[in-house]
Every structure is written in C-alpha cells, then in structure tokens.
Amino acid sequence: MGTQLDSDSSTKTQEYKTAILQIGGLLMGRLTRVWLHNEYIFRKFPIGKQFEKCLEKVHSFADNVIMERKKNWTPGQSDVVEDEVGGKKRLAMLDVLLEAERKGEIDLEGIREEVNTFMFEFQGHDTTAMALVFGLMLLADHPEVQLQERIYEECQTILGDSDTTPTMSDLAEMKYLEAVIKETLRLYPSVPFIAREVTEDFMLGYLNEKIKFVL
Structure with missing residues (x-):
C-alpha cells in the first residue's frame, strides 16, 4: 500500500x-x-x-x-x-x-x-499465529513419521549453516515445508468460515423453511 x-x-x-x-x-x-x-x-x-x-x-x-x-x-x-x-x-x-x-x-x-x-x-496477527501454533502441534503430535526431521533436513540442504534471511527463491524450493503448511491449514484453517448476509428468501438444499442463521 x-x-x-x-x-x-x-x-x-x-x-x-x-x-x-x-x-x-x-x-x-x-x-x-x-x-x-x-x-x-x-x-x-x-x-x-x-x-x-x-x-x-x-x-x-x-x-x-x-x-x-x-x-x-x-x-x-x-x-x-x-x-x-x-x-x-x-x-x-x-x-x-x-x-x-x-x-x-x-x-x-x-x-x-x-x-x-x-x-x-x-x-496476519491472529491467522499467522494460529497457523504456527497448529503446525507446531502437529509436528509434535506425530513423531512417528519424522515430520520435523524431514523439514529440518530440507532447510539444511537449501540454506546450510547460513544466518541470512531466506529469499523467496529459497522458500519456493522448500516443497516439503510447503506441503506441511498446506496440510496444517487444511486440517485447521485460520479462517474456517466466511459470513454472508442474505437479502432475500431462497431455498438452501433440503431446507424448506425460513431460517435466520446457517453455519
């Protein structure tokens, strides 16, 4: 902006x-x-x-x-x-x-x-924080599949021992990390629903009566 x-x-x-x-x-x-x-x-x-x-x-x-x-x-x-x-x-x-x-x-x-x-x-104050929390929770909750070790190895392969901030190109190479993040967001979406205001009556699936709220 x-x-x-x-x-x-x-x-x-x-x-x-x-x-x-x-x-x-x-x-x-x-x-x-x-x-x-x-x-x-x-x-x-x-x-x-x-x-x-x-x-x-x-x-x-x-x-x-x-x-x-x-x-x-x-x-x-x-x-x-x-x-x-x-x-x-x-x-x-x-x-x-x-x-x-x-x-x-x-x-x-x-x-x-x-x-x-x-x-x-x-x-992304809340959305990023929640995604990180759920991601770390899933890594800790599934030690049997060695998710954390695989992500660490991928980062080491791409970044090595460098202390520099990863570039967008570096991040684009982290395919496994990307997959873990996407799976985390699939299981625990940061924004699980979007509100909409209905301006007129309409048929919603099998519902045949007037309703004020649907989740």
Whole structure:
C-alpha cells in the first residue's frame, strides 16, 4: 500500500497498530456476549464506545495512506512490483484501486474498505499465529513419521549453516515445508468460515423453511 508499518515509528502508525490489536480483542469480547450482537445495544456499552474510537483511528490512518498515494500517483503510470519467484510483474494494489476509481468503478469509501481489509488481513496477527501454533502441534503430535526431521533436513540442504534471511527463491524450493503448511491449514484453517448476509428468501438444499442463521 506504499506504507511500511514495521519501519515507521510515527505516532499515527503506532496508534494504528495498537488500534488493530485492540479491535481484535473487542470483537472477540462482543462475539462471546450474545446481548452485544445487537448493533444499537453494542454502541451503548463501554466496549462499543472503545470500538468506535479504535475504528476512527484505523479509518484515519487508511485515509492518510490513500491520500498520500493519490498525491504521488499519475493515471497510467502505476508502480510495478516484480515477484522474486518466476519474475512475474504486478501492479501495486492501491494503484489498481485508484485506477478503478478514476474509471468510476469504485468510490473513495470502497477504496478505504479494501485498504482496511488488506492491511488488516495481510498483517496476519491472529491467522499467522494460529497457523504456527497448529503446525507446531502437529509436528509434535506425530513423531512417528519424522515430520520435523524431514523439514529440518530440507532447510539444511537449501540454506546450510547460513544466518541470512531466506529469499523467496529459497522458500519456493522448500516443497516439503510447503506441503506441511498446506496440510496444517487444511486440517485447521485460520479462517474456517466466511459470513454472508442474505437479502432475500431462497431455498438452501433440503431446507424448506425460513431460517435466520446457517453455519
């Protein structure tokens, strides 16, 4: 998105990081309290008011990222990012959104929603942590197939005793590690379901009665 959160120590960036972490906790607190599921009631409780403050900081930061990019963006001259694996080239995500806005395919509010989604999900606070936890659990739970030893040998073969950070090319060669990660995510997906709001009645499989919620 044109902003390096890890290298930016500004107050705004730190506030954004803190707000993102707090939002995750607040959402879990709301999820486990049925009486807070109602939007109106939720906004009246302290947890709802704190959520609003965090949301304002997140939206403010996203707006700043968009405006900064917009000032330095020229239509038809989007930045191109080259992938280290395979040499593929792709446009910067925010440039694609700005181009779509120029064509009338999306408005500024839509861009902000996309930016918030990508910045929140790609940081992967909870999803990455859970994937690592389940992966380590599976390695420890199945010593008989020597999964850990095979991964270690693969890493040693590719990296040796080097202390340097693995490149994308190095990671692309780690086929066994990739297979273990994919199997971990298959068994224990970080995001096991996606919510959708139904706007009209429809027949769902064998169900022939009106329902409000399906998992």
